[in-house]
Amino acid sequence: MAVNLPLPVAANLKPVPGIALGHAEAGVRKANRKDLLVMRLAEGATVSGVFTLNRFCAAPVQLCKAHLQSGKPIRALVVNTGNANAGTGEAGLANANRTCAELAQLLGCAPEQILPYSTGVILEPLPVERIVAGMPQAIANLAEDNWYKAAETIMTTDTQPKAASRTVEINGKTITLTGISKGAGMIKPNMATMLGYIATDAKVAQPVLDAMVKTAADRSFNCITIDGDTSTNDSFMLIATGASGVDVGAAGSEAHALLQDAVISLSQELAQMIVRDGEGATKFMTITVEGGASVEECRKIAYSIGHSPLVKTAFYASDPNLGRILAAIGYAGVDDLDVSKINLWLDDVWVAKNGGRNPDYQEADGQRVMKGSEITVRVALARGDASATIWTCDLSHDYVSINADYRS
Known part of the structure; x- marks a missing residue:
């Protein structure tokens, strides 16, 4: 069960003019479930994305990059769940190409104008047939208000769909943003999340959109971890249909800043939904490291804490064995770290002072905080002005069970 994550309400997910979504039950891996999504874009839309840095990146990731670099306008995206089409070699690339070719023929465009995505089991052939x-069924129910069903369609081990909307006033007009994401395990994004899609009806030039999606990913999906595993299929896409007629202009303009902030806010909400729905998660943890010499070292320490199985299992058990956090800080790889200056807090409880146990710290206070479902860990390094925040969850028995039984 997700941690303090209400189900999205379909009626609250705002249609984005210029993008229609359709789903199908293709039986990719299991029968009688939505597992194929088509997103058709209006002419004039711009699309940009960031992808996994895993060297074993999946065939659809390779093809998405190539199609985006071709310079041809993107007309549709297609997503299947149940099979990652990763670790599948030349046959996997051929199947991804065929997926694009078949959808292009149905939509009347070139294969290079289709972006494919897959998620699911790795090292198994894609059932492309x-x-x-299933494509005709997905095309038949294309609609602008299908965001909730689209969020359901891209789920794998997720316990619930993840979707949200925003509006922002730009140049006197209301601009709409709606997004969906999926992911619950194999989450330590490196340039993106498992799968995430945000669309807006603003008009954004390609170079501006390219920079905007990178900034949003760095402030959101690149700040989460569930288990420290970077997927082969991570993809985060930003789509600007331009249907509103409002052009945000160049980076640095007021309109651009307003849209960028809205994209970041929506991306962070979707990213945190992934953590809240982490496999077996019972607690949502915010880890902030401040007073660093650089953002990079702050993130390194935050992730060291967030990835530690010992830290995560202690939080699951509500056991204030907090020396585990200090150990994780110490092995994070910041070689010149002066541990005698480090301070540590759990929510409002000052745990470690100047590198040692705070004389006023009481274990009962630590346990009180750890029994909560929302916990903040704050580390002060006293090295500079940089800071970084990541979001993670605890590690429970259910995480092991879910992943032990994933293919059964």
Whole structure:
């Protein structure tokens, strides 16, 4: 069960003019479940994305990069769940290419104008025939208000769909943003999340959109971890349909800043939904490291804490064995760290002072905080002005069970 994460309400997810979404039950891996999504874009839309840095990146990731670099306008995206089409070699690339070719023929565009995405089991052949057979059904129910069903369609081990909307006033007009994401395990994004899609009806030039999606990813999906595993299929896409007619202009303009802030806010909400729905999660943890010499070293320490199985299991058990946090700080790889200056807090409880146990710290106070479902860990390094925040969850028995039974 997700941690303090209410189900999205379909009626609250705002249609974005210029993008229609349709789903199908293609039986990619399991029967009687939505597992194929088509997103059709209006002419004039711009699309940009960031992808996994895993060297074993999946065939659809390779093809998405190539199609985006081709310079041809993107007309549709297609997503299948149940099979990652990763670790599949030349056959996997051929299947990803065929997926694009078949959808392009149905939509009347070139294969290079299609972006494919897959998520699911790695090292298994993509059942491309089932995907192709499901495409007409997905196209038949294309609609601008299908965001909730789209969020359901891209789920794998997620316990619930993840979706949200925003509006922002730009140049006297209301601009709409709606997004969906998926992911619950194999989450330590490196340039993106498992799968995430945000669309807006603002008009954004390609170079501006390219920079905007990178900034948003760095402030959101690149700040989460569940288990420290970077997926082969991570993809985060930003789509600007331009249907509102409002052009945000160049970076640095007021309109650009307003849209960038809205994209970051929505990205952070979607990213945190992934952590709250982490496999077996019972607690949502915010880890902030401040007073660093650089953002990079602050993130390094934050992730060291967030990845530690010992730290995560202690939080699951509400056991204030907080020396584990200090140990994780110490092995984070900041070689010149002066541990005698480090201070540590759990919420409002000052745990470690100047590198040692705070004389006023009481274990009962630490346990009180750890029994909560929302916990903040704050570390002060006293090295500079840089800071970084990541979001993670605890590690429970259920995480092991879910992943032990994933293919059964």
